Amino acid sequence: MTNRIQSAAPVATTPKTHSKTHKLLKRIWEHRILYLFIFPCVVFLLLFSYYPMYGATLAFKDYKYNLGILGSPWIGFKHFEDFISSPEFWVVIKNTVIISGLKILFGFPAPIILALLLSEVRKSKFKRMIQTMSYLPNFVSWVVVISLMTVIFTPYGGIINNFRKELGLESVFYMGTKEYFYPMVVLSDIWKNAGWGSIVYLSAISGVSQELYEAAIIDGAGRLKCTWHITLPGIKGTIGIMFIFAVGGILNAGFDQILLLQQPANNQISEILDTFVLKTGLNYGRFEYATAIGLFKSVFALALMSITNVISQKFLEVGIW
């Protein structure tokens, strides 16, 4: 009897753990078709997204062309130190933050206002027409947008300057004058993105309960009060999340747009981090230095995003993680 009990105890535990892994294996085997579904995407990502990431080690290396990325000797944080102590550092950071800041200041509220105005329109046909029109610029690339702008704003037969001439004013070289650089950046950004950006807010507005409006109207609230006290608090969460993304991307001042708008005249205020990386990396062939700047930017952006997320969680009660 006692012998049996003593031997039973260890035997009882081993089948238990055995059955646990066995169960897991069984479950994996049951889902084998699903792993087959996952397989191609994982291979694709490994090959084209994760594998190329080893190139980021270039930021910590003394790159020699003949030794390659992996063979070059390690150098530590030297490139980062070089960048931070370089004269370009503050200029580039300042330009990037100013352009992003202007875009957030003017470009961020634009789709919200557009969505609010559109939601006030009763005639759904008119609303849909305006919406479709406003989406159009989103589907063309920045290259096309800047081409359009060049044609429209050129002093040589562009529509704006022709109009100015008819009014008896002097023609202005909008695309090549330093003073007009910021307005051009902000206005083209709004023109291109406001319509598409309003979609997310419109869907958020349509999610606000109609009963709240009815109750407010019975209480004597006007349209403006309804918007201020019901619609805006109702879409607070959406605004918060979009704001986190906007602040997280503050070091992305819009690479394509700025690169294409760059002119010798505005180079002093238009050199942002991304264009600086491109120039040091490709024009001057300093790949390791450019990689270090790019990595610096990514880390900084991630930190910014985390900070905004914490703040947003505290005040708006929404967050992305």
Add this chain to the structure above:
Amino acid sequence: MSAIKETKSQKIFQVFNYIFLLLFGFITLYPFWYVFIAFFNTGRDFARGGVYFWPREFTLQNYSLAFQNDQIFSSLMISLSRTLIGVALGLVLTALIAYAISVKTLPGRTFFTFFLLHHYFRRRHDPLLYASAGFRTYQKLLALCDSAYL
């Protein structure tokens, strides 16, 4: 809501709202139209100004000149194939993995979700943007024509 009678100020707001939105729609649409008519107008006449809504001296020469350049077609083909292959591949791969991950009993589900997260930070690299790569050649060409004209 429409049952409630509108006050005068609300009516005024509605009128201004419609005007503003019409203006906004016009501003988004007009640049495309302006360039479109510029393509069908002779360059010399267009530079004189005053062509706003309809081509004045109609011509197809601009197009024939543009299409004589073989680079346009090759860059168009590159854009097109990148978009087609990118969309098709992306759709199939993501649909497959999304279906698999949606099964809640799948072991390792969280791991694969995090594995995919990388995608969110590269959203800018969508096929529509790939299509823009071809336009860079077009932009260069435009600049070339511009400088030749001046």
